[in-house]
Amino acid sequence: MSTSAAERAPGVAPGDGFAARARGLTKAYGTGETTVLALDSVDVDIARGRFTAVMGPSGSGKSTLMHCLAGLDTVSAGQVWLGDTEITGLKDQELTRLRRDRIGFMFQSFNLIPTLNARENITLPIDIAGRRPDGEWLDRVIDTLGLRDRLRHRPAQLSGGQQQRVACARALASRPELIFADEPTGNLDSRAGLEVLGFLRESVDRLGQTVVMVTHDPGAAAHSDLVLFLADGRIVDEMRQPTAESVLERMKRFDMSRAAGKD
Numbered sequence: 001m002s003t004s005a006a007e008r009a010p011g012v013a014p015g016d017g018f019a020a021r022a023r024g025l026t027k028a029y030g031t032g033e034t035t036v037l038a039l040d041s042v043d044v045d046i047a048r049g050r051f052t053a054v055m056g057p058s059g060s061g062k063s064t065l066m067h068c069l070a071g072l073d074t075v076s077a078g079q080v081w082l083g084d085t086e087i088t089g090l091k092d093q094e095l096t097r098l099r100r101d102r103i104g105f106m107f108q109s110f111n112l113i114p115t116l117n118a119r120e121n122i123t124l125p126i127d128i129a130g131r132r133p134d135g136e137w138l139d140r141v142i143d144t145l146g147l148r149d150r151l152r153h154r155p156a157q158l159s160g161g162q163q164q165r166v167a168c169a170r171a172l173a174s175r176p177e178l179i180f181a182d183e184p185t186g187n188l189d190s191r192a193g194l195e196v197l198g199f200l201r202e203s204v205d206r207l208g209q210t211v212v213m214v215t216h217d218p219g220a221a222a223h224s225d226l227v228l229f230l231a232d233g234r235i236v237d238e239m240r241q242p243t244a245e246s247v248l249e250r251m252k253r254f255d256m257s258r259a260a261g262k263d
């Protein structure tokens with residue numbers, strides 16, 4: 001008999017107000033002496049309708065956290081919920097369906113299909129799922145992202161910023177409960193990067209989306225509502241209403257305390 005998430009984790013209410021949550025999330029890679037503890041019993045709540053940034057030094061577990069929250073990777077211990085669905089323990093097929101129906105992804109490489117035009121790229125995940133796009137929503141996304149006059153262009157005919165906007169529209173097209181963005185501005189010049197961050201911000205403010213973004217860039221994190229700081233597989237701090245300066249300052253302190261710890 002399966003036990004409900006709430007029964008197994010006392011005090012944890014169903015996912016009201018949270019797009020995703022984790023309790024005791026632990027991820028180890030490898031076995032024996034070569035084991036790497038990428039996540040060490042992480043508790044995290046991702047608020048609905050908010051823009052959350054995840055920062056931390058290289059190797060601190062940012063991507064692993066994102067992959068485990070998105071059901072792209074299995075966990076070693078702990079529980080993860082998307083809304084009020086516990087995803088830890090779901091079978092591959094159920095996870096694939098859940099990701100397809102409820103999550104949007106944006107990666108550093110845009111992963112656009114070169115032979116499809118912008119509009120076809122945007123609706124591809126919906127088409128693959130065999131669903132019909134919600135025309136009104138799609139129009140809003142396309143207009144919010146300023147892509148109306150680029151829909152018939154193929155990726156090669158678009159600038160890097162425009163391609164990333166198409167990738168953003170594709171992530172939003174199915175109106176997912178949650179968008180995960182892994183370094184979405186990593187390959188862009190600063191102007192195009194700012195554009196993408198502005199669009200992610202607008203998707204939260206104007207379209208009510210929930211966004212989780214992994215980034216190394218304090219300037220990018222400043223577009224979020226909340227920054228989670230990871231170190232050695234743990235969430236060690238958080239910051240509301242961040243500015244680039246306050247995030248940079250926090251990271252410097254962090255580097256200093258790490259250096260002190262190694263002495």
Ligand SMILES: Nc1ncnc2c1ncn2[C@@H]1O[C@H](COP(=O)(O)OP(=O)(O)OP(=O)(O)O)[C@@H](O)[C@H]1O
Binds near residue numbers: 030058060
């Ligand atoms: N498939 C894997 N096999 C073995 N170890 C891994 C694997 N994936 C990640 N790790 C290790 O887990 C730790 C966390 O990695 P992760 O990629 O989550 O860090 P990150 O904070 O996203 O790093 P970066 O900022 O460099 O992308 C690192 O020590 C990494 O080497």
